[in-house]
Amino acid sequence: xxxxxxxxxxxxxxxxxxxxxxxxxxxxxxxxxxxxxxxxxxxxxxxxxxxxxxxxxxxxxxxxxxxxxxxxxxxxxxxxxxxxxxxxxxxxxxxxxxxxxxxxxxxxxxxxxxxxxxxxxxxxxxxxxxxxxxxxxxxxxxxxxxxxxxxxxxxxxxxxxxxxxxxxxxxxxxxxxxxxxxxxxxxxxxxxxxxxxxxxxxxxxxxxxxxxxxxxxxxxxxxxxxxxxxxxxxxxxxxxxxxxxxxxxxxxxxxxxxxxxxxxxxxxxxxxxxxxxxxxxxxxxxxxx
Numbered sequence: 319x320x321x322x323x324x325x326x327x328x329x330x331x332x333x334x335x336x337x338x339x340x341x342x343x344x345x346x347x348x349x350x351x352x353x354x355x356x357x358x359x360x361x362x363x364x365x366x367x368x369x370x371x372x373x374x375x376x377x378x379x380x381x382x383x384x385x386x387x388x389x390x391x392x393x394x395x396x397x398x399x400x401x402x403x404x405x406x407x408x409x410x411x412x413x414x415x416x417x418x419x420x421x422x423x424x425x426x427x428x429x430x431x432x433x434x435x436x437x438x439x440x441x442x443x444x445x446x447x448x449x450x451x452x453x454x455x456x457x458x459x460x461x462x463x464x465x466x467x468x469x470x471x472x473x474x475x476x477x478x479x480x481x482x483x484x485x486x487x488x489x490x491x492x493x494x495x496x497x498x499x500x501x502x503x504x505x506x507x508x509x510x511x512x513x514x515x516x517x518x519x520x521x522x523x524x525x526x527x528x529x530x531x532x533x534x535x536x537x538x539x540x541x542x543x544x545x546x547x548x549x550x551x552x553x554x555x556x557x558x559x560x561x562x563x564x565x566x567x568x569x570x571x572x573x574x575x576x577x578x579x580x581x582x583x584x585x586x587x588x589x590x591x592x593x594x595x596x597x598x599x600x601x602x603x604x605x606x607x
Contacts, residue, residue: 323404323422323423323425323426324399324400324401324402324403324404324407324422325404325419325422325423325426326422326423326426326545326550327396327399327400327402328366328369328400329366329550329568330396330549330550331366331370331393331396331397331400332363332364332365332366334393334396335363335364335370335378335393336364338379338382338384339364339382341382342381342382342383344382346360346361346364349378349381352381353374353377353378353381369397369400369401370397370400371397371401372394372397372398375393375394375397376390376394379393404422404425405473406418406421406422406470406473406474409466409470412463412466412467412470413466413467413470416555416565416566417470419566420541420555420566421470421474423543423553423566424441424474424477424484424543425477426545427484427543427544427545428484428485428544428545428546429484429485429486429487429543429544430484430485430486430487430541430542430543430544431487431489431541431542431543431544431579431582432486432487432488432489432539432540432541433488433489433490433535433539433540433541433581433582433585434488434489434490434491434494434539435491435493435494435535435536435538435539436491436493436494436497436539437451437494437497437499438490438494438495438499438508438512439488439490440471440474441474441475441477441478441486441488442475442488442511442512442515442523443471443508443511444504444507444508444511445468445472446500446504446507446508447499447500447504447505447507447508448468448471448472449464449465449468449500450499450500450504451499452464452467452468452471478515478518478520478521483520484520485520485522486520486521486522487522487524487582487586488521488522488523488524489524489525489526489535489582489585489586489589490523490524490525490526491525491526491535491536492525492526492527492528493528495509495512495525495599495602496602506603509599509602509603510603512599513596513599513600513603516592516595516596516599517596522592523592523595523596523599524585524586524589524590524591524592524595525589525590525594525595525598525599526585526588526589526590527589527590527598530588533584533585533588534581534584534585535581535585538556538557539556539557540554540555540556540557540578541554541555542554542555542569542575542578542579542582543555551568551569551575552568552569552575553566553568553569554566554568554569554574554575554578
């Protein structure tokens with residue numbers, strides 16, 4: 319597994335900066351006025367949506383009367399790491415911000431748990447399937463833009479093949495594998511890819527069959543990302559609206575993350591299991607020939 323991505327470093331920094339301000343007994347309005355910043359600038363820094371220069375950071379820490387030189391040095395290192403460029407940052411003008419943030423968290427993840435209701439998860443899609451899906455959700459996009467978004471999705475999948483990758487647990491409603499996307503031949507190759515991916519030691523694929531009836535996952539797809547560092551809260555991703563825009567939020571305490579973890583485990587219990595799911599996919603691939 320690679321080291322923490324800039325997205326994760328920025329997330330850690332924002333937590334520490336907010337804590338330092340609160341320890342100093344200052345409001346965001348007071349700090350913004352003292353630093354001669356707009357309030358929105360400080361809010362964006364504390365939200366982790368933008369980075370902060372080392373010059374601004376040192377001035378901010380001085381205003382907070384942070385006297386521990388080791389802590390200050392660590393925060394400066396975090397700020398520098400948070401500003402490093404990653405491969406996905408080159409796609410900011412094309413890919414949705416939520417997707418790029420998700421990629422950043424995935425690269426630093428320890429475990430990724432993904433439930434999908436209607437489509438194959440992006441990390442498991444073939445190029446043909448991805449193209450068919452992206453065309454639908456980017457109906458006004460140029461052919462070049464669609465191709466670029468497909469390229470991002472394919473490059474994102476390199477994470478599955480790197481040394482010491484995260485553990486991925488995918489649960490799919492049967493609808494996701496039954497829906498013919500891109501035509502029968504495309505779907506046949508997509509099912510075969512699912513079988514190939516499920517054979518990887520770091521990937522588990524499970525199917526929740528139609529026969530279980532209504533189940534908790536019908537509320538919608540979600541992704542929960544867990545990190546190896548206990549100081550990093552889990553991150554939840556939900557899809558919003560017809561464009562399936564990704565929305566994220568920290569799961570800071572048990573009351574927030576436990577319902578999703580419990581729901582995921584309930585779905586695993588309802589599924590065909592890893593072996594049964596692969597056997598079902600093999601049957602499905604045969605039906606499509």
